[in-house]
Amino acid sequence: MKKKNVNSTSALKVMEERDINKVSSSQKVAKVFGQIGVYAFLGIMALIVLFPFYFMIISSLKSLEEYRLAVPTLIPQAWKFQNYTDILIPYEWAEANGWVGTVVSYDAVNNNFDLFTLFRNTMFVGIVSTIFSVVITVLSAFAFARLEFKGKNVLFAALLGTMMIPGELFTITNYATVMTKDGWFPNFFNGLGNMFGAFGPDFQLPMVDSSYAALIIPFLVSVFYIYLLRQNFLQIPNELYLAAKVDGTSDIKYLWKVMIPLALPTIISITILKMMGAWNSYMWPRLVANDEAHRLITNGLRNAFSDVSGNTDYPRQMAAVALVSIPLFLVFIFLRKYIMKGVSRSGIKG
Amino acid sequence: MVESKHPWKAWIYLLPTVILLLIFTVWPIINTVVTAFIYKVEYKPATIQVECVGDEEYRFFHISDAGEKKYLGARKLDNGKIELQYVDTADENGIFKFDSELTAWTLSVDGKQYLFGAAQNSDADLFEVNDETVDQLGLSIYPAGLFENTPNNLSTSELDENAGYNIGIFKGISEAYRYVLATAEDGYLDTTDVLSDSAQIYGAGVKVGDKRGYKLYMVDEKYNPTYYLNVAVDENGDVAVEYAESTDVAFVYDGTNSAWVCTINDTEYYLGLDGINRMNVYPLADIGAENSPAPAVMYMHRSEASEAKPATSLTPDYAYRMGAHRTGNGTQTYVTTGASKTSGLMLTEDFINGEVFSKFGINNFTYVLTSKGSDFMVCLKNTFILTIITVPLSTILALLIAVALNSIRPLQRLLQTIFFLPYVTNSIAIGMVFAAMFNIVGINSTSESIGIINNILSVFGVERINWINYGAEAWASFTALIVYIVWNALPFKILILLGGLQSINKQYYDAAKIDSTPKWRVLTRITVPLLSPMLTYTVITSFIGGFKEYSSVVGIFGEQKSVAGGANMNTIVGHIQNHLTKTRDYGLAGAAALMLFVIIFVVTMINLRISKKNTHY
Incomplete structure (x- = not known):
């Protein structure tokens, strides 16, 4: 009976649509022109949106002389891939293989962009902070979604309340505790690092380095991701949990076997956004890890390829920018669905 | 939900979150808010200079680091009180006279005489001259004196010994001072030129007839009176100075003779030093006569023995430090300016240079808002301009693109992906691309690149514009930044x-189609109202984001966040950052952050209020 009803309404809809689509030929012409207008508008906007990327790519493949031409070339006259190889291949390596002048040019104004170190630092910080962050988020979201305890609502409200406060308000004190030499934070982690000295004089867990700790630990908790995941967990029927309880399944097993698989898309979104956040982070790393050994990629990028007098080696700079952007584009291409879904739900960058 | 058998188990799951939030969010927020109200005062002693403006009339002024001449003077407060402050102009209320009766600098406001001094445990101030204050003079109100400007040569220990008045004789620049030496054992009051051996004589204000005078006394380490300077009269009627446990003799400082004078049995005597520098009293009638002992003059203070000056021999246009003795707790107080935070008059507890103290108050906020050294207002203006322009611009543009995208079928996915592309970028990195696009390589040369944006604009006949290079005009720099922010948003x-x-x-659209409603009306009457929750959401988030704009500025203009020879492009968040990295003043950073929070809060509330009226759910 119900089924039939549905059929009849859909049939009605089809008829309606047919009626609406019965339009005169003049209207048809107007519609075509309208569509052309819409496509033209979107096309122009798309070109504007894409133009910086195009400019980045072509500039990164030009020689400095060509880049400086009064009438710019739309496509490089001579493709200078050395802009990329100069950044990617360390000088010692190139010299040992006899690549200088061929594969690499090394005529940069100031090649102070140590891509390898920056990349390693950023990946280390990104991966460690993402793993910890996701674990913490999942545990908290589960507690808020499924477990019953005193003060739950108050705590959750307090958690959401912290979201209203701009990060600058706690960044200042975090910075003060992290930066000052006699602050507890560096002392604690240096002390922890010294404990590992028992394994040998050179043994040091990178995580115990207070600069890495400062980059990772203060921002492990993301209240918004907890909120996001909790909402997702709440959509999973409670009956599953009750059934699991009846079977004597432990909470942690239920979380691992049922909740996480069911909420996997959201967790993946969170993971990707968190990684992207680490890749793009600028302000906090600039404050706490602005030294050669710990600098992250965005901070290293900003000051690279310009010398004291302000002369900038634009093609090489653009090559570096492209190298920083390419991983993001790759992630985007392969995980577009998760990113767009995550962004539209969370509405925050990184 | 099931009631768990072990409710505490939930806390295990929440433990990392709660601990991390407490340590890195909750505590820092509280701490930052408190820090915002703790301001630092860097005491930088002000050099007070004196200028003679008339007969026995002096003005004190201080030339600030910025080169402003600030006069010391009385300012009337709204409640009618008179306070010592820097006055903008040297008006009537800034003329000081040295009152030798009070041995203090005074000025008159509205016919009333005020004394410049410091009360115990308080800042420098003006005291109305009345019986009450005069009785306190020297005991709990310490008149301000003048000091030579040699702060670096003075150590605190020297000063402690020197707290109080030294009575002695001034023998001229080349010779040392002689100070009263306490030699109570042999009954004589000797003098010495070794300063550390000198006893300090303090004066307690008393009334002597219709005049005001002082009981002069020595103090122990705790500044309690030990021996009073007494004048004993023997059977022959001879008078002699001695130290006594108490005294009825009060001395008055006689400005005309520069001498301390007391009256014994209706005869006036002055304190003088004989040939072997013993102190005694001599008839005042003999003062100045040949062979009569030189009077002991009162020095307000001295810094270097060879340079100290009696209070009455002030030379105009000479630099002095001003201060008040505060002997009660063993420290001294000096008039100084808090150089970094306040432009007002401050007294430091000690003779310190450049030391930093923390105080509680709203000075951080007033500093951030009003000080010339703070570019907060510029940053606020920049942030407002950016937000006011970019939010509507990007919202309208995004709405048009979204509507257009929604109305097409083929290529929709592809275009949607293209339009999303700027999101997955590093805002610093792409900011650098924009900087390159707007940048003119050869500013004056015609054979070099004028920047791709200028190249494109020249196709439309637009003259080349200096966007972000040296000396660029503010509107051009802002345009470049706005283009980038909109592109990014x-x-x-x-x-x-x-x-x-x-x-x-x-x-809804089908209905509109049947009525053949014009496209524009469909947009404004159907699409926008039905989209209003989403629009509200994007507008609010982008307002918040706009006020926190930072990385785009760094992306285009670099970490100096300004155009060389052009506009300061900094934003509020950039301002906070500067406090963290440059001034290293977390109190100022906290104050700026707190104001940012209030601004964001107010703007969000206004947004919600407006949208409540216009949003259709």
Whole structure:
């Protein structure tokens, strides 16, 4: 009976649509022109949106002389891939293989962009902070979604309340505790690092380095991701949990076997956004890890390829920018669905 | 939900979150808010200079680091009180006279005489001259004296010994001072030129007839009176100075003779030093006569023995430090300016240079808002301009693109992906691309690149514009920044608005189609109202984001966040950052952050209020 009803309404809809689509030929012409207008508008906007990327790519493949031409070339006259190889291949390596002048040019104004170190630092910080962050988020979201305890609502409200406060308000004190030499934070982690000295004089867990700790630990908790995941967990029927309880399944097993698989898309979104956040982070790393050994990629990028007098080696700079952007584009291409879904739900960058 | 057998188990799951939040969010917020109200005062002693403006009339002024001449003077407060402050102009209320009766600097306001001094445990101030204050003079109100400007040569220990008045004789620049030496054992009061051996004589204000005078006394380490300077009269009627446990003799400082004078049995005597520098009293009538002992003059203070000056022999246009003795707790107080935070008059507890103290108050806020050294107002203006322009611009553009995207079928996915592309970028990195696009390589040369944006504009006949290079005008720099911010803001808004559009029931459009409603009306009457929750959401988030704009500025203009020879492009968050990295003043950073929070809060509330009226759910 119900089924039939549905059929009849859909049939009605089809008829309606047919009626609406019965339009005169003049209207048809107007519609075509309208569509052309819409496509033209979107096309122009798309070109504007894409133009910086195009400019980045072509500039990164030009020689400095060509880049400086009064009438710019739309496509490089001579493709200078050395802009990329100069950044990617360390000088010692190139010299040992006899690549200088061929594969690499090394005529940069100031090649102070140590891509390898920056990349390693950023990946280390990104991966460690993402793993910890996701674990913490999942545990908290589960507690808020499924477990019953005193003060739950108050705590959750307090958690959401912290979201209203701009990060600058706690960044200042975090910075003060992290930066000052006699602050507890560096002392604690240096002390922890010294404990590992028992394994040998050179043994040091990178995580115990207070600069890495400062980059990772203060921002492990993301209240918004907890909120996001909790909402997702709440959509999973409670009956599953009750059934699991009846079977004597432990909470942690239920979380691992049922909740996480069911909420996997959201967790993946969170993971990707968190990684992207680490890749793009600028302000906090600039404050706490602005030294050669710990600098992250965005901070290293900003000051690279310009010398004291302000002369900038634009093609090489653009090559570096492209190298920083390419991983993001790759992630985007392969995980577009998760990113767009995550962004539209969370509405925050990184 | 099931009632768990072990409710505490939930806390195990929450433990990392709660601990990390407490340590890195809750405590820092509280701490930052408190820090915002703790301001630092860097005491930088002010050099007070004296200028003679008339007969026995002096003005004190201080030339600040900025080169401003600030006069010391009385300022009337709203409640009618008179306070010592820097006055803008040297008006009537800034003329000081040395009152030798009070041995203090005074000035008159509205016919009333005020004394410049410091009360115990308080700042420098003006005291109305009346019986009460005069009785306190020297005991708990310490008149301000003048000091030579040699702060670096003075150590605190020297000063402690020197707290109080030294009575002695001034023998001229080349010779040392002689000070009263306490030699109570042999009954004589000797003098010495070794300063550390000198006893300090303090004066307690008393009334002597219709005049005001002082009981002069020595103090122990705790500044309690030990021996009073007494004048004993023997059977022959001879008078002699001695130290006594108590005294009825009060001395008055006689400005005309520069001498301390007391009256014994209706005869006036002055304190003088004989040939072997013993102190005694001599008839005042003999003062100045040949062979009569030189009078002991009162020095307000001395810094270097060879340079100290009696209070009455002030030379105009000479630099002095001003201060008040505060002997009660063993420290001294000096008039100084708090150089970094306040432009007002401050007294330091000690003779310190450049030391930093923390105080509680709203000075951080007033500093951030009003000080010339703070560019907060510029940053606030920049942030407002950026937000006011970019939010509507990007929202309208995103709405048009989203509507257009929603109305097409082929290529929709591809275009949607393209429009989302700016989102997955590093805002510093792409900011650098924009900087390159706007940048003119050869500013004056015609054979070098004028920047790709200028190249494109020249196709439309636009003269080349200096966007971000040296000496660029503010509007041009802002335009470049706005273009980038809008470009960067589009993808998120398009995504949200397109999502909203796709969830609108098609029937509304069908109805409009049947009525052949014009496209524009469909947009304004159907699409926008039905999209209003999404629009509200994007507008509020982008207002918040706009006020926190930072990385785009760094991306284009670099870490100095300004155009060389052009506009300061810094934003509020950049201002906070500067406090963290440059001034290293967390109190100022906290104050700026707190104000940012208030601004964001107020703007969000206004947004919600407006949208409540216009949002259709």
